Amino acid sequence: xxxxxxxxxxxxxxxxxxAWLIRGATIIIAILLVxxxxxVVTGKGFGETYEKMFLGVFGRLFEGKTTMLWKYLQDIAxxxxxxxxxxxxxxxxxxxxxxxxxxxxGGLASIxxxxxxxxxxxxxxxxxxxxxxxxxxxxxxxxxxxxFKAVFNTNETLFTLMMxxxxxxxxxxxxxxxxxxxxxxxxxxxxxxxxxxxxxxFVNIVIVAxxxxxxxxxxxxxxxxxxxxxxxxxxxxxxxIGIDVKKVIIRTMIISGALCGITGMLLVAGTDHSININSVxxxxxxxxxxxxxxxxxxxxxxIMTAIVVFLRLxxxxxxxxxxxxxxxxxxxVGIVILMLVGCEFFIHYSIKFNKHKKEVAE
Amino acid sequence: xxxQFICRAILLGxxxxxxxxxxxxxxxxxxxxxxxxxTMYVGAISGVVGSFLYENAxxxxxANMNPFLAVIIPLVCALxxxxxxxxxxCFLTVTLHANQNVTGLALTTLGxxxxxxxxxxxxxxxxxxxPSIALTKTSSFFSAKLPFAEKLGWFxxxxxxxxxxxxxxxxxAVVATIVLKRTRVGLNLRAVGENPATADAxxxxxxxYKYFATCIGSAIAGLGGLQxxxxxxxGVWSNNAxxxxxxxxxxxxxxxxxxxxxxxxxxxxxxxxxxANNYIQGLGTETQELFKMLPYVVTIIVLIITSMRKKREYQxxxxxxxxxxxxxx
Numbered sequence: 161x162x163x164x165x166x167x168x169x170x171x172x173x174x175x176x177x178x179a180w181l182i183r184g185a186t187i188i189i190a191i192l193l194v195x196x197x198x199x200v201v202t203g204k205g206f207g208e209t210y211e212k213m214f215l216g217v218f219g220r221l222f223e224g225k226t227t228m229l230w231k232y233l234q235d236i237a238x239x240x241x242x243x244x245x246x247x248x249x250x251x252x253x254x255x256x257x258x259x260x261x262x263x264x265x266g267g268l269a270s271i272x273x274x275x276x277x278x279x280x281x282x283x284x285x286x287x288x289x290x291x292x293x294x295x296x297x298x299x300x301x302x303x304x305x306x307x308f309k310a311v312f313n314t315n316e317t318l319f320t321l322m323m324x325x326x327x328x329x330x331x332x333x334x335x336x337x338x339x340x341x342x343x344x345x346x347x348x349x350x351x352x353x354x355x356x357x358x359x360x361x362f363v364n365i366v367i368v369a370x371x372x373x374x375x376x377x378x379x380x381x382x383x384x385x386x387x388x389x390x391x392x393x394x395x396x397x398x399x400x401i402g403i404d405v406k407k408v409i410i411r412t413m414i415i416s417g418a419l420c421g422i423t424g425m426l427l428v429a430g431t432d433h434s435i436n437i438n439s440v441x442x443x444x445x446x447x448x449x450x451x452x453x454x455x456x457x458x459x460x461x462x463i464m465t466a467i468v469v470f471l472r473l474x475x476x477x478x479x480x481x482x483x484x485x486x487x488x489x490x491x492x493v494g495i496v497i498l499m500l501v502g503c504e505f506f507i508h509y510s511i512k513f514n515k516h517k518k519e520v521a522e
Numbered sequence: 523x524x525x526q527f528i529c530r531a532i533l534l535g536x537x538x539x540x541x542x543x544x545x546x547x548x549x550x551x552x553x554x555x556x557x558x559x560x561t562m563y564v565g566a567i568s569g570v571v572g573s574f575l576y577e578n579a580x581x582x583x584x585a586n587m588n589p590f591l592a593v594i595i596p597l598v599c600a601l602x603x604x605x606x607x608x609x610x611x612c613f614l615t616v617t618l619h620a621n622q623n624v625t626g627l628a629l630t631t632l633g634x635x636x637x638x639x640x641x642x643x644x645x646x647x648x649x650x651x652x653p654s655i656a657l658t659k660t661s662s663f664f665s666a667k668l669p670f671a672e673k674l675g676w677f678x679x680x681x682x683x684x685x686x687x688x689x690x691x692x693x694x695a696v697v698a699t700i701v702l703k704r705t706r707v708g709l710n711l712r713a714v715g716e717n718p719a720t721a722d723a724x725x726x727x728x729x730x731y732k733y734f735a736t737c738i739g740s741a742i743a744g745l746g747g748l749q750x751x752x753x754x755x756x757g758v759w760s761n762n763a764x765x766x767x768x769x770x771x772x773x774x775x776x777x778x779x780x781x782x783x784x785x786x787x788x789x790x791x792x793x794x795x796x797x798a799n800n801y802i803q804g805l806g807t808e809t810q811e812l813f814k815m816l817p818y819v820v821t822i823i824v825l826i827i828t829s830m831r832k833k834r835e836y837q838x839x840x841x842x843x844x845x846x847x848x849x850x851x
Contacts, residue, residue, distance in 0.1 A: 170849060255623055314829040315838075317554075317623070318773050322818040322825075325766060329815040336808040445627055452624045485642030487761070490635025497628040498614065505618035 166513045179507045186503040187467060190496040197492065198475060202482035209478055216477020217470050232473060234361035234431070237368040238423060240465045242440075242447035244368075244375045244458055245419030248412045250448075251379065251456050252392045254309065258320030260444030261327035262298040262417045264437075266424025268331060269297035271348065271435045274428070275338065278350025286351045290429050291422075298421020299414045301327060306413030310406035324444070328437050335436055347433035364430045371419065376458040388412055420444075449497050468493055525676050527794070527801050532684060533754055535793030537562070537764075539691045540746030541771025542778060542785045543698050544739035548608075549775060550702060551735035552715040552841045553615060556626025558743050559768025560633020561607040565744020566751045567637040568603025569596035570759045573660035573752075574644055584659045592663040596748060604744020607633060608737040616732045619845045630768070638761045654760035661757025687749040694742060695782040702782070711735055715839035718846040728846060746771065773821040776828060779836045792817050 198209045219228025242259045249256040273290045281289060301323055308314035339345050356362035379385040391398045391408050398405050428435050450468065454461030475489035541562055548555045555561075573596040580586035611629055614620040644655045665685040702708040713721040714731045722728050750767065751759050774792060778785035799805060799813035828836050 168847075168849070170847065257627075308826055308829070312826065312829040314825055315776065317556075318776060319822060319825055321769055322773060322822050325769075325818045326815045329811055329818075332811040332814075333808050336811055445631065448627055449624055449631075452621065483646065485639050485646075485761075487635045487638035487642060490631055491639055494628055494632025494635055498610070498625070498632065501620045501625055501628060502614055502618050504620060509619065 166511050168509050169512050171508055171510050174507055182503055182507055183500065186499055187496075190499045191467075191471070193499075194471060194475065194492045194496065197495075198478050198488075201488070202478060202484065204478075204482065212478045212481055213470075213474030216474045216480075230359055230361045230365075232469065233365050235469045235473065236462070236465050237361070237365045238426060238431075239443050239447055239450060239469060240461060241368045241371060241423045241426065242420060242443055243450035243454065243461050243465060244371055245416050245423060246447055246451045247375060247454070247456055247458070247461070248379065248385075248388055249416040250451050252388045252409065252412050254306070254409060254413065255317040255448075256302065256305075256320050256413065256416055257317050257448060258301065258305065258323045258417075258444070259420050259423075259447050260440050260442070261320070261324035262301040262420030263424040263427065263440045263444060264324075264327040264331055264435075265301045266294035266298040266421025267428040267435050267439055268327075268334060268424070269293040269421070270351070270425045270428040271345065272334075274348040274351035274433070278348060283351075287353075287429075290351055290425060294421045294425040294428075295418040296421070298424060299418040302413045302417020302420065303410060306410045310409040331435060331437050331439075343436065345434045345436070349433070351429055352433055353430040360431070364426045367422070367426065367430075371422070372458045372462060379456065379458075384408075384411070446493075453497070453500055468496070471496060523801075525680055527797070528680060528790075529683065530797050531790050531794035532688060533793065534796050535789035535791075536688050536691045537746035537750040537754070537767050538771045538774050538792050539695060539785055539789035540749060541743045541768055542774035542789065543691070543695045543782045544741070544743030544746070545772055545775045546778065546780055546782050546785065547698060547702075547711075547739035547742070548736045549780065549842055550711050550715045550839055551732045552718060552839055552844065552846070553611075553732060553736055554622050554626070554843045555608075555611055555736060555739070556623055556772070557607060557611050557629030557633065558626075558740070558772055559766070560630035560636075561604050561740045561743050562747035562750075562768045562771070563633045563637035563764055564607050564747070565600040565604035565741075566747030566759070566764060567640045568744070569600035569748040570644065570655065570657060570751055571640060572596040572599030573657050573757075574655070577657060577659055582659075584662070587659060587663075589663050589666075592660050596660060596664075596752065597745075600744045600748040601741045604747070605737045605741040607744075608740025609733075611740070612733045612736045615845070616729055616736075619847055622843055622845070634762075637764070641759050641761050644759070652760075654758050654763075657752075657757035657759070659757070661752050664752035665756070685749075685753045687745065687753055690745070691749070692786055694745075695786050698742075698782040712839070715841060717840055719848075722846075722848060728848075743768075743771070770817060770821070773818075773825075776838075777821060777824045779828065780838065792820075795820060 195206060195209050199206045202209065204212070217228065217232050219225055221229055242263060246256050246259055270290045270293070273286065273293055277286060277289060305314070305316050305319035305323060308319060309316045335343060335345055353360070353363040379388070387398070387403050387408050390401070390403060391405055395405050398408070424440070427439050432439060446468065450461055450465050453464045471493050472489050475492045476486040479486050479488035541558055545555060545558050573592065576592060576595045577587070607629060611625055614625045615622050641655065645653060648655060664687065667683055667685065702712065710721065710726045711731050713724065713726060714728050718728045747764060750764055751757065755763065770792060774785055774788050777788045795817040798816060799810040802813070805813065
């Protein structure tokens, strides 16, 4: 009768603790797998690999040196802020693949303000101008695809993707003009974020922490957050209960783009004080994965980004110490994410073996 | 100069044509594979590794190399490497019902990392001064041209002077169109992409069609990466040189309205746009940077126009991007 040995059944609802047990186990297995692969590839000892990984991320933390730790937190903050920016759009099932371009445009606005207005405005006014213009620039880059999505149902995945490359070329153009033919803009002194106690990353990290909490509240407790989730479930349901779907799409993408613009500001005014076409460095794409793995929950996203940045920095260090290319860490991050994507299957479905059933049928 | 411009456009367009033909097949089965950029990287680097090993086995001497093997080894490597990427994508999205966009993006991260890592490792092995690896000998076999092409003047240069992978790309695109539109297999595949539940009820093995369409599509896309390294870059691999061509191939699918034959013209038009900045007189370097955004702007315009004209045959497959679970009906 039934020739297969098993069939797959959709689970109704797995208890939350059980789901996280599966995810947690997958993360542990994935990190072990990364260790094993790294050990095989580098030919170093298993323990040594993890030691290098830890050193690559935290440095000599136990000897009181916190430089590496702050760098780690900064990297988490940047990736996290992009993931947070994308989350309202994803919750609405709007595939914003344009975080890269939106952040670049925000960064461009920041650097223009820093160069052109640096000696004309007082410091607080300059910072305020930078913040407002970079948010506007990011929002503009995000809202263009949203308007076409809302009006004509234009495919947003590809539209936002193409906007990335247009942004890249605009940056290349600007860098060429301002760099005087070279591909470098020298760090600009005006409009930098203040360093707190010699720590230039502190302000960035605090801003992202504030965004994390705000985004959690916005999605969970605000009326707009509720509208986003209804639109994400079904456009028709949203229309029946009187939600203006077009307005929600456009408004959400303005927020998403503006937050990406803030990330651009953090990168330019808060970190590099300069810009180039690789300022965001492909993190816009990793952020998509982070947002999805975080299940639209900002606090889970913090954990996920912390793990991924740990692997990225740590494995790069391991590869580096064995004279291997640091792209090795990208492979490992890819494997870990694919495993996490795969493990969702065991949360949402269960496998039932048919053996017993068959005997009954016979 | 116009002839030269067109030939260059064709050369630049071929990787896009392979990529978009592969992606069209995949999308016709209802799967939006955003892993294509990574798959093309893997196809390229697999071919590079294959030909690197073969060149070394022959003592790096062109006299020892068998032209047939020199071509077939990288070709098979590229096909196998790229299909494996397709297989991973399929296993996750078809069997494990994972989210297609997320899986695809993760595969792209993985594929680009793999390409750069293996590329850098080969560069390390050869201890070369430059950050690239040159397989010019293998490339010379790949870019072998018809001997009488040069004698036929502009006609020969325009139509007969290309490498065999260019002709293969066009043949594959035409065959794919015929298979999709004129055969039972194509009809079944389109049914799977439009409405898998109905296709399933009609006795079509949905899973099998999805697997085959995605793996064959990925293999075809992988050839695009190989063509880029062996013909366009004359056998020189350097990290990240392939760039964003994979994304453009995906955009081209929409430009081509899910028809591989239109993709042929689209790919060459994209190639021309990518190259226009080098052929317009009197452009400064900074204006050239602005001109490089042309292909993307055109893609966006095409996207908007196709979404405004709601003609049924111009729409994506009905269930594109949606997972199919048999027991959920």
